[in-house]
Amino acid sequence: MAAQAKRIIEDAVMRKDAGLGDKLLDKAFALAFRGLVYAQIWEDPVVDMEGLDIHPEARVMCIASGSCNALSYLTANPASVTAVDLNKAHVALGRLKIAAIRHLPNYERFHRFFAHADHKENSAVYKTMIAPHLDADSRAYWEKRDIRGRRRISYFTRGIYRQGLLGNFIGLAHVFAKLYKIDLSNVLEAQTLEEQRDVFERELAPVFDKAFIRWLTDQPASLFGLGIPPAQFEHLAGDQRMAEVLRRRLEKLACDFAVKDNYFAWQAFGRGYSRAEGAPLPPYLQRANWDAMKDRVDRLDVTRANMADWIGAREEASLDRFVLLDAQDWMNNAQLDDLWHRITRASRPGARVLFRTAAEPSLLPGRLDAEILGQWRYLDETSADLTRRDRSSIYGGVHVYELA
Incomplete structure (x- = not known):
């Protein structure tokens, strides 16, 4: 494998x-990309669930990433969710969360482990309450030492959201900000959207005019930490300087949504979730959803597999919802045709596919085989609305297609 x-x-x-x-x-x-990339997935599950319109009979397939969204979809009460990923770290993280929901005694313990994710006691909690219930591969992953000689499970005693490719990228962004005498966490202290914009315009925006930052962000390798491969870098930049593209995306994150409601802003500007009472959290981590998570977690399966191969192995007309993240940005036309042929074959009437793109438009027109694309209806108003309301703010577009 x-x-x-x-x-x-x-x-x-x-x-x-x-x-x-x-x-x-x-x-x-x-x-x-072979190591831990995302300790937290960077797609908004709330707009996902609205776009997907999940119903109690729905069988959902998604890419796992950090498994936050796969778990959060359970709050919409689907029949099943299967999260697939080639990255063994992501699969191990998803299975760790499933085991924790099944076997930790209460919400408070679960919250301290995955929301705070930095308590020393988490090592013992893992050893006594979670590890005995993990599959062998996942347990081996968490108990193996990283390149620094530390067991990976120790990430949960030092802050899991500061680990991995994305966590390190955000940490490096904070270092560069400090070099320019900027404290990114100032955004989180703003009380209104007006104050958030003032902080952005006064402190953050000018950084993107710095010659070094403009040069640095023009290098494709500089965005590896966002999970953006070189080919996708070109789609994201288009005919603009990357610094300008990133400035607009950061502006949306910092200014368009109240920080008291946006856990993505807390991850970007605070390197973790807020610890205030009633702090914004992914749906699966919210107290109000704990009972539903306990009741429904057995409906989720996290498996290590190639997405296209897994879909192709399903029975005809057996799935209802597909979440592809931004994986299609990596694909050539032949790969797109193959993937959508498999999706169309596996889809039941009324099936929906949701995906994101680095650039704003959907990438399917003009690239996907017209005969396949003709079987799907693009929900343009829904897609535009979801794009506008996606709190993660990284992507140019959120797109929803429905089987016609």
Whole structure:
């Protein structure tokens, strides 16, 4: 499986017609993507669930990533959710969360483990309450030592959200901010949207005019920490400087949503969730949903698999909802045709597919085989509304298609 996963990741990101320099960049990204990338998924599950319109008979397939959204979809009461991922770290994280929901004694313990994620006691909690119920592969992952010689489960005693490719990227952004005498956490102290915008315009926006930052963000490798491969970097930038693109995305994150309601802003500007009473959290971590999570967690399966292969192995007309994240941004036209052929075959009447793109428009028109695309209806008003309200603010577009 390890060799197969490595090959599939490389196939997804390696540009066959690229020059040697670009191929080396692609190879470097593929290597970086094999470890823990996202301790928290960076797609808004609230708008996902609205776009998906999950019903009690729905069978949902999604890419796992940090499994936050796969778990959160259970609050919409689907029949089942299957989260697939090639990344063994993401699979181990999802299965860790499932075991914790099943076997931790109460919400408070679960909240301290996954929301605070930095208590020393979490090591003992893992050893006595979670580890005995983990599958062998996941347990081996968490108990193996990282390159610093620390057991990976110790991430939960030092702050899991500061770990992984994205966590390190955000940490580095805070370091650069301090070099320019900027405290990113000032955004979180604002009491109104007007105050948030004032902080952004006064402190954050000018950084993107700095010559070094403009040069740095023009380097594709600089965004590896966001999980953006070199090919997707080009789609994201378009004909603009990357610094300007990032400034607009950060502006949306900092200014368009009240920080008291946006846990993505807390992750970006505070490197963790707020600890205030009633703080914003992903649905699966909210106290009000604890009983539902306990009751429904057996409906979720996290499995290590190639997305297209897994869909292709399903029975005809057996699935209702698909969440592809931004995986299609990595694909060529032949891969898109193959994926959507499998999705169409596996879809029941009324099925929906939701995905995100680095650029604003849907990437399917003009690329996906017209015969396949003609079987799907693009929900343009819904997609535009979800894009506007997606609190994560990283992506250019959120898109929903429904089987016509």
